[in-house]
Amino acid sequence: MPVVSEAAIQIEGVTKRYGSITALSNVTLNISQGEIFGLLGPNGSGKSTLTKSMLGLVVPDSGRISMLGKSPSDSRYDIGYVPEEIILYDSLSVVEFFNFIASVRKLDSDAYKNRVTKLIKAFDLEDRANDFIGSLSKGNRQKVALISTLIHSPKILLLDEPLSGLDPISAKISKNLLMDMAHNGTTIVFSTHVMPFAESLCGEVAILKEGKVVAKGKTEEIRKIAGNLEETFLKTIGADKEIAEVVDALKS
Secondary structure (H helix, E strand, O other): OOOOOOEEEEEEEEEEEEOOEEEEEEEEEEEEOOOEEEEEOOOOOOHHHHHHHHHOOOOOOEEEEEEOOEOHHHHHHHEEEEOOOOOOOOOOEHHHHHHHHHHHHOOOHHHHHHHHHHHHHHOOOHHHOOOEHHHOOHHHHHHHHHHHHHOOOOOEEEEEOOOOOOOHHHHHHHHHHHHHHHHOOOEEEEEOOOHHHHHHHOOEEEEEEOOEEEEEEEHHHHHOOOOOHHHHHHHHOOHHHHHHHHHHHHHO
């Protein structure tokens, strides 16, 4: 009989309002252990609010979130997070920043050094390891953010557009690494606007619009609606008609 993965993340009826704006409306999702789950939606759909709720940075007005059977605030050391807007310490070198993260995480020195050395090599940062972070390109800063999130081997990884600034080789390395982590039990929530990334990585997806889940399921099942995930996404949020109208207007 096949092994059924337990839900690592349980989101039950979560609603969050900011004044008159409803950022999330009765959102319910179950994400299995070892799953790479795609969280898709246009700007303002509620993706960031939901991600911050899973981190414990936002407290829902109603509903419940369980991360590995615990509240988000009690699970913070089990979670890795890469935000879309990266915040790093520009006055530290790359290695100094990783050492700082390791001290905060209270990592074993030998295990940490071995893992971070491998990650620096994998992401081709060996020649920049002693450079100040403030001198790095956007792509290299993205690599630093990813490595700093991965060095403590988190059980849950929350990623907000983590591959957008990477060169093709680094993006491929990241995708392979994420798939390997998921194979070994890490649960990954991947928030993105880049449909090819979602299509190649995610086993399941949920599409949000105006704070509501408007579609969810296996990637191949969602894709059947319109032939590929990008067309399905645009159709589900109603953007296909808007795009057609703009194209028609440009033709005239």
